[in-house]
Amino acid sequence: MDNKLEKKYGLATAICMVVGTVVGSGVFFKAETVLKKTGGNMPMGILAWLIVGAIMVVCSYVFATMATKYEKVNGLVDYAEATLGNRYAYNIGWFMATIYTPCLVSVLAWVSARYACVLLGWDITGGSCMTITAFFLCMSYGMNALAPRLAGKFQISTTVIKMIPLVLMAVIGTIVGLGNGQMAQNFSEAASMATSGGGLMPAAVAVAFAYEGWILATSINAELKDAKKTLPRALILGSFIVVAIYICYYIGLNGAVTTEELMASGEAAAKMAFQRVFGETAGTLVFVLIVISCLGTLNGLMLSCCRGMYALAARGQGPKPELFAQVDVATNMPSNSAILSLALDGFWLLYFYGANLTAPWFGSFSFDSSELPIVTLYGMYIPMFIMFIVKSRELNGFKRFVMPILGLGGCVFMVYAAFAAYGKVVLFYLIVFAVIMIIGNLFYRAPKKA
Numbered sequence: 001m002d003n004k005l006e007k008k009y010g011l012a013t014a015i016c017m018v019v020g021t022v023v024g025s026g027v028f029f030k031a032e033t034v035l036k037k038t039g040g041n042m043p044m045g046i047l048a049w050l051i052v053g054a055i056m057v058v059c060s061y062v063f064a065t066m067a068t069k070y071e072k073v074n075g076l077v078d079y080a081e082a083t084l085g086n087r088y089a090y091n092i093g094w095f096m097a098t099i100y101t102p103c104l105v106s107v108l109a110w111v112s113a114r115y116a117c118v119l120l121g122w123d124i125t126g127g128s129c130m131t132i133t134a135f136f137l138c139m140s141y142g143m144n145a146l147a148p149r150l151a152g153k154f155q156i157s158t159t160v161i162k163m164i165p166l167v168l169m170a171v172i173g174t175i176v177g178l179g180n181g182q183m184a185q186n187f188s189e190a191a192s193m194a195t196s197g198g199g200l201m202p203a204a205v206a207v208a209f210a211y212e213g214w215i216l217a218t219s220i221n222a223e224l225k226d227a228k229k230t231l232p233r234a235l236i237l238g239s240f241i242v243v244a245i246y247i248c249y250y251i252g253l254n255g256a257v258t259t260e261e262l263m264a265s266g267e268a269a270a271k272m273a274f275q276r277v278f279g280e281t282a283g284t285l286v287f288v289l290i291v292i293s294c295l296g297t298l299n300g301l302m303l304s305c306c307r308g309m310y311a312l313a314a315r316g317q318g319p320k321p322e323l324f325a326q327v328d329v330a331t332n333m334p335s336n337s338a339i340l341s342l343a344l345d346g347f348w349l350l351y352f353y354g355a356n357l358t359a360p361w362f363g364s365f366s367f368d369s370s371e372l373p374i375v376t377l378y379g380m381y382i383p384m385f386i387m388f389i390v391k392s393r394e395l396n397g398f399k400r401f402v403m404p405i406l407g408l409g410g411c412v413f414m415v416y417a418a419f420a421a422y423g424k425v426v427l428f429y430l431i432v433f434a435v436i437m438i439i440g441n442l443f444y445r446a447p448k449k450a
């Protein structure tokens with residue numbers, strides 16, 4: 001065993017990590033949800049995609065600026081340490097390792113299985129779907145834990161593959177929608193339909209899931225060649241690619257089917273749209289690419305998740321740091337950290353099923369683990385951005401003040417949107433969050449003074 005990760009990834013992998021962990025699941029999973037939240041108001045839905053996309057771009061720019069200053073093991077944890085000190089960095093790392101990333105991984109495993117079941121005509125919450133979910137989870141873990149280079153190549157290839165259905169729908173769907181009048185009809189009916197949804201705030205929270213994952217690219221900071229140049233470029237380029245493709249896809253989707261069909265068809269809406277635009281057979285083949293796309297997103301999230309506890313252990317923090325800091329000589333992977341991450345993924349998958357896919361098991365403590373942890377992370381960025389402004393005296397006004405202040409505004413907006421969308425459910429989630437964070441702080445060790 002060794003304790004050092006090899007610098008094995010270049011700019012292409014880093015960009016694909018950003019694009020690949022964001023694009024490929026949420027845009028399909030949340031497209032109909034956004035319409036339901038806005039009561040069928042397509043322009044308001046586009047506004048939600050634009051607002052949250054802008055927030056992602058601004059935040060990624062701020063972190064890209066931080067990446068040119070700080071480099072250690074795990075980008076986000078490094079930035080928290082540089083701005084707010086060791087304990088805050090530890091809490092960020094603990095949250096990422098035990099709540100945020102495992103929650104996203106577990107949901108993405110189900111989303112991947114969900115679309116596989118739609119393709120096969122199976123139930124999306126039954127035993128077959130959950131069995132496929134567990135299989136996808138273990139498959140992704142095995143690839144990342146045992147063959148990380150293969151996982152990197154898979155990330156690049158699936159990122160290319162997943163762009164195919166998005167670009168096709170964005171271009172052809174828009175052309176078809178303009179030609180047959182469907183898009184004009186969806187826009188003209190927006191005002192009369194926007195009565196039953198919750199409005200912009202719930203839509204923004206739903207969109208947050210579709211955009212999330214980009215920050216996880218910083219988890220391979222220690223494995224990037226020339227990380228101080230590579231990571232900022234990947235964050236900025238990747239963010240712009242994601243925003244552009246999402247909005248174009250959403251517009252194209254609305255050119256293929258009516259808003260009523262999108263809201264009523266649920267998980268089958270995307271399949272219906274592709275079959276209507278490209279024909280039954282071709283539409284089904286393109287939908288196969290959506291399943292592959294989701295698996296690529298799952299792979300990118302798992303790539304980060306496997307390193308969660310390692311990021312803490314490499315600093316001598318968390319439970320058994322000497323165990324979780326070990327890196328396997330054969331695979332150059334933190335194997336013990338990866339095993340624990342799989343266990344946490346399984347735990348949050350069970351929770352997601354019990355809280356969201358069946359009659360709620362947990363009463364008032366049943367919350368959507370695909371959305372609230374994401375908003376929590378935006379809340380945790382707020383003090384980091386404030387201290388970055390205070391400490392970065394050497395930077396020019398744009399990098400020190402303009403972008404971080406815009407980022408602060410975006411983060412505050414996301415926190416407000418969560419309370420507006422979920423109300424008291426947020427409070428029950430925060431109780432769970434607090435308990436897990438208190439447990440984590442039992443393992444915190446104050447750094448030794450030099």
